Amino acid sequence: xxxxxxxxxxxxxxxxxxxxxxxxxxxxxxxxxxxxxxxxxxxxxxxxxxxxxxxxxxxxxxxxxxxxxxxxxxxxxxxxxxxxxxxxxxxxxxxxxxxxxxxxxxxxxxxxxxxxxxxxxxxxxxxxxxxxxxxxxxxxxxxxxxxxxxxxxxxxxxxxxxxxxxxxxxxxxxxxxxxxxxxxxxxxxxxxxxxxxxxxxxxxxxxxxxxxxxxxxxxxxxxxxxxxxxxxxxxxxxxxxxxxxxxxxxxxxxxxxxxxxxxxxxxxxxxxxxxxxxxxxxxxxxxxxxxxxxxxxxxxxxxxxxxxxxxxxxxxxxxxxxxxxxxxxxxxxxxxxxxxxxxxxxxxxxxxxxxxxxxxxxxxxxxxxxxxxxxxxxxxxxxxxxxxxxxxxxxxxxxxxxxxxxxxxxxxxxxxxxxxxxxxxxxxxxxxxxxxxxxxxxxxxxxxxxxxxxxxxxxxxxxxxxxxxxxxxxxxxxxxxxxxxxxxxxxxxxxxxxxxxxxxxxxxxxxxxxxxxxxxxxxxxxxxxxxxxxxxxxxxxxxxxxxxxxxxxxxxxxxxxxxxxxxxxxxxxxxxxxxxxxxxxxxxxxxxxxxxxxxxxxxxxxxxxxxxxxxxxxxxxxxxxxxxxxxxxxxxxxxxxxxxxxxxxxxxxxxxxxxxxxxxxxxxxxxxxxxxxxxxxxxxxxxxxxxxxxxxxxxxxxxxxxxxxxxxxxxxxxxxxxxxxxxxxxxxxxxxxxxxxxxxxxxxx
Ligand SMILES: Nc1ncnc2c1ncn2[C@@H]1O[C@H](COP(=O)(O)OP(=O)(O)OP(=O)(O)O)[C@@H](O)[C@H]1O
Numbered sequence: 075x076x077x078x079x080x081x082x083x084x085x086x087x088x089x090x091x092x093x094x095x096x097x098x099x100x101x102x103x104x105x106x107x108x109x110x111x112x113x114x115x116x117x118x119x120x121x122x123x124x125x126x127x128x129x130x131x132x133x134x135x136x137x138x139x140x141x142x143x144x145x146x147x148x149x150x151x152x153x154x155x156x157x158x159x160x161x162x163x164x165x166x167x168x169x170x171x172x173x174x175x176x177x178x179x180x181x182x183x184x185x186x187x188x189x190x191x192x193x194x195x196x197x198x199x200x201x202x203x204x205x206x207x208x209x210x211x212x213x214x215x216x217x218x219x220x221x222x223x224x225x226x227x228x229x230x231x232x233x234x235x236x237x238x239x240x241x242x243x244x245x246x247x248x249x250x251x252x253x254x255x256x257x258x259x260x261x262x263x264x265x266x267x268x269x270x271x272x273x274x275x276x277x278x279x280x281x282x283x284x285x286x287x288x289x290x291x292x293x294x295x296x297x298x299x300x301x302x303x304x305x306x307x308x309x310x311x312x313x314x315x316x317x318x319x320x321x322x323x324x325x326x327x328x329x330x331x332x333x334x335x336x337x338x339x340x341x342x343x344x345x346x347x348x349x350x351x352x353x354x355x356x357x358x359x360x361x362x363x364x365x366x367x368x369x370x371x372x373x374x375x376x377x378x379x380x381x382x383x384x385x386x387x388x389x390x391x392x393x394x395x396x397x398x399x400x401x402x403x404x405x406x407x408x409x410x411x412x413x414x415x416x417x418x419x420x421x422x423x424x425x426x427x428x429x430x431x432x433x434x435x436x437x438x439x440x441x442x443x444x445x446x447x448x449x450x451x452x453x454x455x456x457x458x459x460x461x462x463x464x465x466x467x468x469x470x471x472x473x474x475x476x477x478x479x480x481x482x483x484x485x486x487x488x489x490x491x492x493x494x495x496x497x498x499x500x501x502x503x504x505x506x507x508x509x510x511x512x513x514x515x516x517x518x519x520x521x522x523x524x525x526x527x528x529x530x531x532x533x534x535x536x537x538x539x540x541x542x543x544x545x546x547x548x549x550x551x552x553x554x555x556x557x558x559x560x561x562x563x564x565x566x567x568x569x570x571x572x573x574x575x576x577x578x579x580x581x582x583x584x585x586x587x588x589x590x591x592x593x594x595x596x597x598x599x600x601x602x603x604x605x606x607x608x609x610x611x612x613x614x615x616x617x618x619x620x621x622x623x624x625x626x627x628x629x630x631x632x633x634x635x636x637x638x639x640x641x642x643x644x645x646x647x648x649x650x651x652x653x654x655x656x657x658x659x660x661x662x663x664x665x666x667x668x669x670x671x672x673x674x675x676x677x678x679x680x681x682x683x684x685x686x687x688x689x690x691x692x693x694x695x696x697x698x699x700x701x702x703x704x705x706x707x708x709x710x711x712x713x714x715x716x717x718x719x720x721x722x723x724x725x726x727x728x729x730x731x732x733x734x735x736x737x738x739x740x741x742x743x744x745x746x747x748x749x750x751x752x753x754x755x756x757x758x759x760x761x762x763x764x765x766x767x768x769x770x771x772x773x774x775x776x777x778x779x780x781x782x783x784x785x786x787x788x789x790x791x792x793x794x795x796x797x798x799x800x801x802x803x804x805x806x807x808x809x810x811x812x813x814x815x816x817x818x819x820x821x822x823x
Pocket of ligand 1: 116117123125143144145146147148149150151152191
């Protein structure tokens with residue numbers, strides 16, 4: 075790459091002789107940070123919000139670099155591009171000699187200390203625990219952290235290290251955040267407004283400390299602040315406006331050049347000049363670029379690399395560094411060429427010290443939120459308890475409106491004889507029916523009984539003709555020779571309220587079964603063969619299940635899997651979003667933790683929670699109402715795998731959306747289709763053929779069938795219905811995990 079103006083050293087003070095040097099890739103890599111022709115916009119191409127508009131920036135090593143600009147001008151955006159958390163739309167960034175985010179660059183990583191604008195700390199943790207977490211992440215030992223902590227407590231006037239971060243004042247929290255960034259003495263410190271809420275004395279000592287750490291020439295600080303005056307202590311400042319730098323120069327030099335005694339006035343003058351559209355770049359270029367142009371690059375090319383809008387700045391080497399660069403030699407720099415991207419890189423190996431820090435942090439967070447965790451762990455048990463005692467049990471006390479014309483008066487008690495008599499058979503039948511837990515309410519006539527059903531006072535109206543007993547007897551005696559009137563009068567007329575399918579089916583079944591019981595009872599008392607009274611259809615003992623199957627056993631597998639699946643979704647996406655929303659995730663990623671490591675650390679911690687939930691749910695379900703005919707071990711394994719699948723789906727949700735509200739919509743939006751289409755509440759065989767096809771591919775369909783086959787039929791893993799459930803769940807885990815890793819890798823601003 076061509077010629078451009080670049081600094082090779084450390085511009086430290088006013089009046090120093092500033093000088094340009096040719097800009098090559100080599101010189102750019104010598105800077106702590108070098109940004110060239112940076113363009114960054116938010117929003118769509120049609121309606122863009124241009125934040126960086128061809129910005130150039132040069133931060134020499136060993137300097138304090140103050141970044142100034144009005145609120146919303148794009149300072150944070152620029153910093154997040156520098157730390158590798160956002161991508162430019164176009165342009166080039168070199169940080170500590172490499173491209174941020176590229177393999178081998180060490181950025182993001184412990185070479186950078188980042189203090190974001192948000193507090194970005196775990197409120198439940200103490201100051202000490204916070205430092206241990208960030209120290210471990212940076213590869214420090216606990217004793218090293220303790221040592222640094224003692225220093226920070228004194229230096230930053232922090233309260234005792236055992237105090238929880240959430241109980242600190244805003245200013246104290248910012249100081250803890252600053253300490254976390256300074257902890258491992260990184261090569262490049264990026265501090266986004268570190269002095270907000272800090273008193274002037276402490277502010278001065280923070281600046282003194284920054285000056286001290288940069289003195290050796292090996293540490294660099296980039297700092298944004300709204301207090302323009304405090305940046306007088308910076309070696310170099312950049313004034314940002316309209317997506318560019320108006321100037322990039324040492325504060326003394328700027329004030330001298332603009333004949334002003336305050337930086338605010340300089341900023342004002344430069345802003346006015348920008349508004350008036352003045353451009354002095356060409357004049358400047360002549361001055362700084364001179365005639366030397368060995369690469370044959372045009373003046374326009376070189377101009378595009380000048381950091382300041384007006385060219386009267388930057389890219390300038392201070393006299394101090396001339397002749398003896400305080401920069402790292404090329405051997406210290408990361409490799410220039412990035413190794414090609416391979417599939418293996420997607421699943422990069424975890425760093426043990428970062429995994430240790432993350433897993434410790436996750437468990438500590440759970441411990442600190444014990445109440446929430448107890449609720450989360452106990453919730454599935456509560457849900458399965460509600461299911462077992464509310465779903466699938468037969469409805470009791472259903473009201474029936476009875477019109478018995480065999481009685482002289484409808485209010486008379488319904489007496490009958492258990493001998494072989496043909497008197498008051500209606501009452502004898504009603505006694506059998508009552509055994510099915512129905513409430514029989516007498517009514518004077520059919521009209522009133524039907525009216526009671528219409529009003530919802532009864533589920534069915536039953537009417538017995540006046541000569542019901544004799545007609546029924548004759549019907550039994552005469553069989554095929556019975557007259558029409560006998561057949562009619564031996565009938566019980568029934569008008570049902572069939573609006574509730576479950577109740578309707580249950581009542582119909584009970585009315586028929588009780589009638590069979592009644593006829594058999596009469597036959598027995600009259601010494602008739604019982605078989606005559608029975609329907610000539612014989613249901614033998616079922617091969618699987620009981621003669622009287624209940625809905626609980628049908629629904630239980632699906633309900634258990636749904637509870638575990640969706641609680642895992644909620645738990646995982648919740649945990650990930652809490653980190654993300656409080657800016658902690660951002661900070662962790664800048665410190666070198668990879669998205670994959672965060673993901674797997676959550677897998678480890680959430681998995682242990684989920685195992686606890688699974689044991690409790692299964693124990694409760696199987697010890698109360700759900701029948702178990704198969705191997706509980708396979709059922710437990712399938713449940714745990716389904717929970718894992720839910721966790722991975724939770725990762726996808728939290729990676730795909732930006733806030734809790736959208737995560738809730740996504741989780742809710744997927745809950746109902748899954749419950750409806752996975753054969754949990756209704757057999758898949760009853761679905762529309764298109765939905766049946768869709769259902770086949772959903773995560774809970776095959777696992778529900780599999781668990782049902784194990785529990786109800788006692789099938790083993792060798793049966794395809796059973797192992798398909800395991801295969802499908804494992805496939806979904808792989809799909810969700812890959813999706814979330816890809817989203818973490820490629821979804822940057
Ligand atoms: N994720 C985002 N999506 C869309 N617009 C964004 C996003 N982040 C920031 N912006 C917009 O980009 C502009 C620059 O924001 P940025 O946070 O970089 O400014 P800033 O200079 O750091 O402001 P402050 O000093 O107040 O922190 C603002 O107008 C902001 O609304």
